[in-house]
Amino acid sequence: MxxxxxxxxxxxxxxxxxxxxxxxxxxxxxxxxxxxxxxxxxxxxxxxxxxxxxxxxxxxxxxxxxxxxxxxxxxxxxxxxxxxxxxxxxxxxxxxxxxxxxxxxxxxxxxxxxxxxxxxxxxxxxIPEAYLTAYQGLVWNGDLQDNQTVLIHAGASSVGLAAIQLARVLREGVVVIATSRTEEKLVQCTENGAHFVINSKEKDFKEEVMRITEGKGVDVILDFIGGSYWDNNIASLATDGHIVLLGMLGGVTTPSPVNLGLLLKKRLTVKGSTLRSRSLPYKERLVSE
Known part of the structure; x- marks a missing residue:
């Protein structure tokens, strides 16, 4: 050149x-x-x-x-x-x-x-940033397993849509629930494979999640919202569930003091995750998978 x-x-x-x-x-x-x-x-x-x-x-x-x-x-x-x-x-x-x-x-x-x-x-x-971020969140951070249920917030975002698609093919029998704030975006989520969609602007997603899962809750949450969703996220998780925090669109602070007792009682895992600042060996391993 x-x-x-x-x-x-x-x-x-x-x-x-x-x-x-x-x-x-x-x-x-x-x-x-x-x-x-x-x-x-x-x-x-x-x-x-x-x-x-x-x-x-x-x-x-x-x-x-x-x-x-x-x-x-x-x-x-x-x-x-x-x-x-x-x-x-x-x-x-x-x-x-x-x-x-x-x-x-x-x-x-x-x-x-x-x-x-x-x-x-x-x-x-x-593909690279969006799908690798989604894969990292679902598999490495969220420990998604066969026959589990995953809740994906901001489902019509680039990473959200990637996560919906990947959850359906990476594991057998996974049920995907996606949230968004407009009907147009919920249609996108459905078209990309979400089994259930929730308009989080009009409905309490915690109540909808518990209805869909018959009171069990979800096993993995990919969350781009952060603070404002914290209480309902914790309430939406099943025992031994994982929250993977990928963004803070809803702020960096929770609306009420964090109840550590719920984390302990339900044996929950909360993990923040980024990709851009990761080391080259980390990215190499992620790409190779």
Missing amino acids: EENTMKSISHNTSDASLRLVNDTTVPPLKEGDVLIKVSAAGVNRLDLLQVRGLYPPPPGESEILGVEVSGTIVSLSPLAGSNSGFKIGDRVMALIGGGGYAEYCTAPYQCVMAIPQSLSFDKAAA
């Missing part, structure tokens, strides 16, 4: 504006990296937060937005060339720490995946 500059999208946190930059330097290859000519990039909530100055990239990562991309490999470092199995011209999608909203980006070869021929660049770009 001969180009030294590229187009990229920059942002201004003071007014959350975006602008096209024509002379950004193409990122240099580090050992173990591949250089990707970007065809499409996903939009995630963390990008929207970063634009507002609320989610800075981890140290050492690009300030440019974009953490999941699809495109074509145009260059490989020696280590990537000898260990990755990829070559120039391969169609790939990648999980990156930043830099996706540009003509070119780099990615560790361990976080790069081949795109099936049946999948377009646009669709492939929506």
